[in-house]
Amino acid sequence: MIILHHLNQSRSKRIIWLLEELGVEYKIQPYCRDKVTFLAPPELKSAHPLGKSPVLEDNGLIITESGAITEYLIETYGNGKFMPERGTQAYIDYIQWLHFAESSAILPLLLKMFVTKDGAKMNFLGDYADMETQKVMQYFDQRLADKTYLIEERLTGADFMMSFIAEILGNYGVLAAFPNIQRYAEQLQTHQGYQTAQALELQYNGE
Known part of the structure; x- marks a missing residue:
């Protein structure tokens, strides 16, 4: 199953949207920012050493950076949706x-x-x-x-x-x-x- 390590008020909300549009099965592992510092909690470093979100797990792969995650999900699960034809x-x-x-x-x-x-x-x-x-x-x-x-x-x-x-x-x-x-x-x-x-x-x- 796809696991999205999601930090509140971060770039990862758009990955939730993409996963919903793709109609794939996924699970959210949530993390919350510190209300004073607005920093991500240290627990997020268990998903990636930088402690940043989004982080996507899929079939043993760990993918970071929302642009890379977006490309990966669309190319892997989009079946031609959400991207133009290559070479155009x-x-x-x-x-x-x-x-x-x-x-x-x-x-x-x-x-x-x-x-x-x-x-x-x-x-x-x-x-x-x-x-x-x-x-x-x-x-x-x-x-x-x-x-x-x-x-x-x-x-x-x-x-x-x-x-x-x-x-x-x-x-x-x-x-x-x-x-x-x-x-x-x-x-x-x-x-x-x-x-x-x-x-x-x-x-x-x-x-």
């Missing part, structure tokens, strides 16, 4: 968005989070994080113009990955500044698998 321009776009989520898109958002949590006046980092966030999210917003989904007008792994970025913007209260992303986020939320993942996230949130 759509496939190239798909791979770019998979990597964009955890590279260009996430970095300025993480910087903003760290600056906010630190609370100290900074000479450079705060303004840089704001500038990069605007630049990157405006690009994301523009690429969604006249689109329902990122690739081929259907749900793909790119959307599972980028859903986390849209959620962060919503958590920051700035989603309305990017109308195409807001519309996109609302579309993703219509999927039953997304709603199930959200319910499970709340269930395992440790509150």
